[in-house]
Amino acid sequence: MDKNWHPQFSFSRKNTITTLSAPIYIKFYPTFRCTNNCIFCFIGERFTQGNQYTEMDKEDIDRFINILVKLKIFRFSILGGEPFLYPHLDYLLFKLHKNNIYITIATNGTMLDTKIINLVKKFNVNLGVSLHSHISQIHNELVRPNRNAWQKINEFIDYLTKINCSFRVATVVCEKNKDQIEDFIKFIVSKGAKLLELIYPLPTGNMRKNKNLGISLKEYLNLFKKTEKIAAKHNLKIHPDCHYSFFLPNKTFTFNNPLAKILYGCSIGKTKLDILPNGDIYPCSFFIHEKKWLIGNILKDDVKVLWEKSPILNKFRNRTVSLKCGKCKFSEICQGGCPGARYLEFGNIECKNKNSIPDPNCKDFCKEKL
Numbered sequence: 484m485d486k487n488w489h490p491q492f493s494f495s496r497k498n499t500i501t502t503l504s505a506p507i508y509i510k511f512y513p514t515f516r517c518t519n520n521c522i523f524c525f526i527g528e529r530f531t532q533g534n535q536y537t538e539m540d541k542e543d544i545d546r547f548i549n550i551l552v553k554l555k556i557f558r559f560s561i562l563g564g565e566p567f568l569y570p571h572l573d574y575l576l577f578k579l580h581k582n583n584i585y586i587t588i589a590t591n592g593t594m595l596d597t598k599i600i601n602l603v604k605k606f607n608v609n610l611g612v613s614l615h616s617h618i619s620q621i622h623n624e625l626v627r628p629n630r631n632a633w634q635k636i637n638e639f640i641d642y643l644t645k646i647n648c649s650f651r652v653a654t655v656v657c658e659k660n661k662d663q664i665e666d667f668i669k670f671i672v673s674k675g676a677k678l679l680e681l682i683y684p685l686p687t688g689n690m691r692k693n694k695n696l697g698i699s700l701k702e703y704l705n706l707f708k709k710t711e712k713i714a715a716k717h718n719l720k721i722h723p724d725c726h727y728s729f730f731l732p733n734k735t736f737t738f739n740n741p742l743a744k745i746l747y748g749c750s751i752g753k754t755k756l757d758i759l760p761n762g763d764i765y766p767c768s769f770f771i772h773e774k775k776w777l778i779g780n781i782l783k784d785d786v787k788v789l790w791e792k793s794p795i796l797n798k799f800r801n802r803t804v805s806l807k808c809g810k811c812k813f814s815e816i817c818q819g820g821c822p823g824a825r826y827l828e829f830g831n832i833e834c835k836n837k838n839s840i841p842d843p844n845c846k847d848f849c850k851e852k853l
């Protein structure tokens with residue numbers, strides 16, 4: 484193994500760690516094909532192009548994993564599309580497990596493939612199942628067009644519980660399901676869930692066409708606090724999935740942490756890369772809809788060179804954030820908001836006018852002078 488490939492820290496003048504010599508975390512979309520077409524899916528139009536994407540074969544997976552091993556990647560998230568539609572998912576899991584890489588999978592639970600689920604259990608994969616309501620009509624309306632989606636995901640969860648395979652329920656909160664959270668919790672606990680991940684809907688992909696369904700960041704944070712109390716009564720753990728989770732009490736963010744620049748804030752150019760079915764590399768799912776954000780291809784390019792020299796990644800690393808962030812007490816943790824949300828709202832990732840709103844999600848908080 485080439486020693487130079489080991490992730491190393493570089494230090495800024497203030498002796499805080501600002502970047503790693505290689506990414507440590509990969510988000511991989513093995514397919515964009517899906518059995519659903521969720522109202523809030525961040526893939527959006529890529530979904531309809533799903534069949535046009537070349538997906539990796541076993542040989543590609545071998546090369547892909549060899550590259551990751553060389554980079555010393557230790558976390559690998561499998562998303563989609565629906566990953567259970569990918570014909571080589573078992574092979575991918577074998578290879579990742581063999582190389583001691585921590586795996587997470589997000590599934591919509593419509594494909595009860597017992598062979599894959601048994602591997603998930605055996606390899607201790609962190610499995611997230613996307614259930615959005617205990618009311619079949621609401622869940623099915625949100626994940627359209629699959630009318631049997633709710634029934635299928637219930638069969639899927641029942642099987643997980645039957646074989647004692649741990650899982651988390653991943654729920655996107657929106658206007659349609661936010662008012663029934665107590666009954667929802669009772670339902671998932673009765674199904675054997677131990678962990679609920681409450682996801683803030685990202686204003687990208689399909690959600691851009693369904694903005695009326697979204698909730699504000701303030702609403703999300705208040706709902707999370709309420710849900711946390713209800714969940715505690717039922718011994719259900721709950722995690723936020725939101726860039727702004729530092730606004731929540733009891734979250735483990737430490738100010739003056741020398742690793743803050745790496746661990747907190749947007750992960751682009753610091754810890755992770757997003758890889759599409761054909762190996763194309765993008766900074767984040769917010770940017771996969773435009774070719775101009777294509778960084779390179781994991782199977783064709785030297786990823787180490789891309790990581791160090793990509794003008795796209797350097798643009799993120801060196802972006803100018805709002806002056807408002809400089810005065811904000813959370814700046815060390817947040818580091819200027821989500822550049823993806825900013826790009827979709829304002830058309831750029833940088834605050835050229837230094838007084839502008841850093842990120843549309845933060846606008847209410849900016850008024851309160853954090």
Ligand code: SF4
Binds near residue numbers: 748750767821822
């Ligand atoms: S652009 Fe936003 S969603 Fe993407 S990694 Fe950065 S903070 Fe997270």
Ligand code: SF4
Binds near residue numbers: 807808813818849
């Ligand atoms: S003002 Fe800036 S640093 Fe503070 S929360 Fe908003 S985006 Fe984040």
